[in-house]
Amino acid sequence: MPESPIRKLVPFAEEAKKKGVKVIHLNIGQPDIKTPKIALDAVKNNTIEVLEYSRTEGSEQYREKLAKYYAKHNILVSAKDIIVTTGGSEALSFAMGSIADPSDEIIIPEPFYANYNGFATAMGLKVIPVVSHIDTNFALPPIEEFEKLISPRTKAIVICNPGNPTGYLYSREEIQKLAKIVKNHDLFLVADEVYREFTYDGKEHYSILQEPGLEQHALIVDSVSKRYSMCGARIGCLVSKNSELIQTVLKFAQARLSPPTFAQIASEAALETPQSYFDEVKEEYVARRNLLIEELEKIEGVKIGRPQGAFYCIAELPIENSDDFAQWLLEDFRLNGETVMVAPAAGFYATEGLGKNQIRIAYVLDREQLKRAVRILKEALKSYIG
């Protein structure tokens, strides 16, 4: 298993905290937003006496309600097309195991969520990256770039939409381009859509399962973690109209028996979260993003991939190595007793050498902290370069 790009920094952050330094975390996608009360209350009010295994594929009732949730997002599926998983993580792991055999290849636009590589490696698959660029906000690479990489061993294209770590939201036209490729070459198209609700600037998310004719190719990876700020629940799901693929996923699910019961209760109740919750959360994220971008743009030599979704942003810094810089921030730099922890971006690239001067910032902090964090970054860069 490859190591997470952030993990290497953890001991330095712990050391700094021991010395009394306040570390502002820009490195982790753990929202500070409150979990909907309706979800938390459902767990408090449960009347379980024997905490039994749930159904392997997730409780019937939850999956029925999930199908209705998807219908509201113009994704027409039924309970039988859904397998509930232990977090989006398990959904990814089952997806990797189900779309390909060991030594097969999957193409992923980079930078991508580092654990894609972890789960692919654990299943014996080879990740073939196709480069997307900060200058185009990490838009979909041209079709030719994908086609150059397709081999007889290629089994799928995997995307994250809206993207972690880029915040890029694929347009309908981009999804249609991908649809064309996977249909032409008979591949699966796996889309991690866990940030579906978090789209900004009036833009709407277009799911791979909204695209007609993609039913046999499309596999959605989903999770309640970010949607309802309940990362600790560990509930996700896989969705596909391809029943053969769902049967394969089910075999992986059977081996681990069932997803957690309390968390399914919370997740089922969370589906009743009012739209006003999302409106407020979205407003907050947009305000944070705007503040972050505005402040980052004031720093000389910093380039930003402008995010239209999720709550991440890649920034290119006027430095050579963001691994060293991130460690230096934790070890040596303080502004009024504070420093920041950032995620070096090289870990989000599979191509050696790419992203070395980039970092990922998660804007899951209140604006006041976010503003202080960018100020620290600014002063730190001055001192680091100078």
Added chain:
Amino acid sequence: MPESPIRKLVPFAEEAKKKGVKVIHLNIGQPDIKTPKIALDAVKNNTIEVLEYSRTEGSEQYREKLAKYYAKHNILVSAKDIIVTTGGSEALSFAMGSIADPSDEIIIPEPFYANYNGFATAMGLKVIPVVSHIDTNFALPPIEEFEKLISPRTKAIVICNPGNPTGYLYSREEIQKLAKIVKNHDLFLVADEVYREFTYDGKEHYSILQEPGLEQHALIVDSVSKRYSMCGARIGCLVSKNSELIQTVLKFAQARLSPPTFAQIASEAALETPQSYFDEVKEEYVARRNLLIEELEKIEGVKIGRPQGAFYCIAELPIENSDDFAQWLLEDFRLNGETVMVAPAAGFYATEGLGKNQIRIAYVLDREQLKRAVRILKEALKSYIG
């Protein structure tokens, strides 16, 4: 992924139920025992506002308390030797991924819990079975049988103690024999000890981590599922004094971020379960086992592996194929509108052809139902053979 041996029967059970037949389940290890109130209450009384990721390795507080639980069982470990997992299932999966590389071999006495094979296959490992026999209650096969199977690719021996599906409890002497083999050949010894508390007839469980000198070889797979009748929690753990091994496990754990938070709250509270709970549960299981064995012994031609632990028992029937018999029970046999569902034992063997006339019975039903179930079996056998 290989299919679970019970799964093939599920559609037949569902069909029978649709027709109004009552199906008594002897096939599944889901206890009917109530979950300790202290565990359920802790979840009800939680004061979480943001349901965050827990630590990847499990909450510090829970792991500290787990270490104390183990100390009570003469297993001397500290929090850093423990990684909390999503059920025993994930513990098994991480164990398989951490003790060996793809194409390596692990030796397991058969019959064994069918999902061992599933997780091994998913990690690319090869399961090498060593046969244990019903005539010796499935005692440890002789050392020579193990040594014959050890190759340069052998990385570990995996046992389940007390055993699923056999109910066999390994003695201290048997554990010491295994210790000798793994030390001589520098292998890991993985013990699934999830039924630790369920030992009968005055016998005590002897853990692989009680055996001096085995610190670098021993890896315990554990779970709260059966201990506190909380299978739906999905909390387990891996325990080892081998810090290098724990570091490898941690990498798998990092990829899936964290174990479920609510379930950890329940599991932590469950550690305060009074001894009287276990005394009562044990008394109940012993009474069920005694009834089951007594009734089964009355059936001509039935041979039983007498269990001293867990809540399973393998029975050999005077038939040729228990897959066919189990299906016939569900499709064609009724006694006063009832039938039974059993687990055909061939699925618990890796050696083709073994266990074909055996079934596994889980005694997790009240005595009244258990008695009726064995009566149905008896009448069914008469009718099936005749």
